[in-house]
Amino acid sequence: xxxxxxxxVGTGEGLSFAxxxxxxxxxxxxxxxxxxxxSHDPRGSVTWEVVTLQKSSPAVVGVAPKVKRGRRDVSKxxxxxxxxxxxxxxxxxxxxQFMSDSALAKIENLARLTPKVGTIGIYMNGSDxxxxxxxxxxxxxxxVRQITGVKYYAYGSVVGGLDAISVHxxxxxxxxxxxxxxxxxxxxxxxxxxxxxxLLKTRVVVYGxxxxxxxxxxxxxxxxxxxxxxxxxLPTIEEMxxxxxxxxxxxxxxxxxxxxxxx
Numbered sequence: 149x150x151x152x153x154x155x156x157v158g159t160g161e162g163l164s165f166a167x168x169x170x171x172x173x174x175x176x177x178x179x180x181x182x183x184x185x186x187s188h189d190p191r192g193s194v195t196w197e198v199v200t201l202q203k204s205s206p207a208v209v210g211v212a213p214k215v216k217r218g219r220r221d222v223s224k225x226x227x228x229x230x231x232x233x234x235x236x237x238x239x240x241x242x243x244x245q246f247m248s249d250s251a252l253a254k255i256e257n258l259a260r261l262t263p264k265v266g267t268i269g270i271y272m273n274g275s276d277x278x279x280x281x282x283x284x285x286x287x288x289x290x291x292v293r294q295i296t297g298v299k300y301y302a303y304g305s306v307v308g309g310l311d312a313i314s315v316h317x318x319x320x321x322x323x324x325x326x327x328x329x330x331x332x333x334x335x336x337x338x339x340x341x342x343x344x345x346x347l348l349k350t351r352v353v354v355y356g357x358x359x360x361x362x363x364x365x366x367x368x369x370x371x372x373x374x375x376x377x378x379x380x381x382l383p384t385i386e387e388m389x390x391x392x393x394x395x396x397x398x399x400x401x402x403x404x405x406x407x408x409x410x411x
Contacts, residue, residue, distance in 0.1 A: 150223040151272040152199055152210040153179075153230065158265030163205045167265050172209065174254040175270075179211075181251040182226045185312065193219040194226075206266070227272060234270050234282035241291035245324065248312065249333055252292060259289035295330075298359040298367055306332050306369055307353045307377065313344055323354055328365040336371040343374070351377045 155175045157168055176196060183192040193216055200210035213223035229246045236242040237255060247255075258268055262285055271281030308323040321344055322331045334354050336344055356372040 150213050150221070150227060152212045153227045153270065153272050154200075154208055154210045156206050156208045156269035156271070158206045158261075159267050160265075161205045163207055163265055167261055168207055171258060171261060171265075171268065174257045175209075176211075177254045178230060178251045179226060181248055181254070182229050182246055183222065185246050185248055185251075186222045186225050186229065187220060189219070192216070193221060194223045228280075231270060231272065231280050231282050234284060234288075237291055238283055238285060238288040241294050243295070245311070245331065248314075249296075249320075249322075249331075250314075252296065255284065256289060256292045256296070258284050259286065259292060262286050262289065294361060294363065296367060297361050299362045300360040300364070302358055302360070303356070304358045304366075305353050305355045306334070306358065306366055308332070308351070310334075310344070310347050310350055310352045313348060315341070319344075321348075323352065323369075325366060330365055332366045333368045334371045334374075335368065336374075340371070340374075347374065347376055351379055353377055 155171065157163060157171045179196055180192055183194060184190050187193040194213035195216065196211040197214055198209060199212045200208070202208035213221070213226070215221045215223070229244060233243050233247040234255065236244070237247075237252075243252065262268055268284040269281060270284070271279055273279055306323050306325050307327075308325045310321055310323050313321040319336050319338060319341065321334050321336065323334055324330070325332050332354075334356075352374050354369055354371050354374045356370045358366045359368040360366050
């Protein structure tokens with residue numbers, strides 16, 4: 149059973165109504181986006197109901213999931229991924245495959261509020277587990293901007309697994325770059341939609357103009373061409389032989405270890 153998940157808006161007095169409403173909108177969007185991504189259903193698997201509200205500053209809102217009829221309940225994973233991704237973004241500027249670019253933008257919106265309201269907290273109080281929590285701070289904002297901010301433009305290619313096609317506001321899909329290990333937004337034209345669908349969940353190479361962040365990792369690519377690639381194969385024992393120098397100097401491993409033990 150899923151726990152109630154809480155949003156604490158700020159740490160001090162004087163929370164404005166506008167900031168409170170803005171934080172709630174972004175919090176709800178991230179929950180719904182994670183739900184849609186994890187359940188593979190654009191409409192999501194649950195609705196979120198307010199179960200507790202602390203009105204004094206800092207304001208705290210607790211919401212609990214209600215599973216939609218006929219849907220698989222993924223709310224526990226949604227809550228855990230929200231905590232995990234918030235913590236990753238705040239500490240190291242990382243995210244999991246479930247945190248989409250649109251959800252990342254909403255975390256950035258929440259982080260923008262922190263200079264005015266203070267640290268924003270997201271947490272769960274489970275009955276059978278320690279409190280799970282993560283904070284959104286000004287450092288979160290810096291880390292998110294490192295991920296999303298574009299510094300360099302160049303023509304090139306990205307190789308990785310294609311997932312998460314989106315046609316809601318613009319035609320985009322994500323490729324998990326094999327070099328950086330991070331997702332890259334790939335913009336494509338309407339005429340390529342069927343081609344992109346046919347490549348879903350496969351390994352691809354995408355060619356086009358790449359926009360990279362300040363550390364050189366690709367963030368966005370305008371896809372001009374794309375090709376399917378075979379999955380990388382691990383080398384055989386025969387292919388690996390000779391890659392490591394003969395550190396035993398021609399002796400068997402047993403003889404070599406016995407000599408070492410006698411030294």
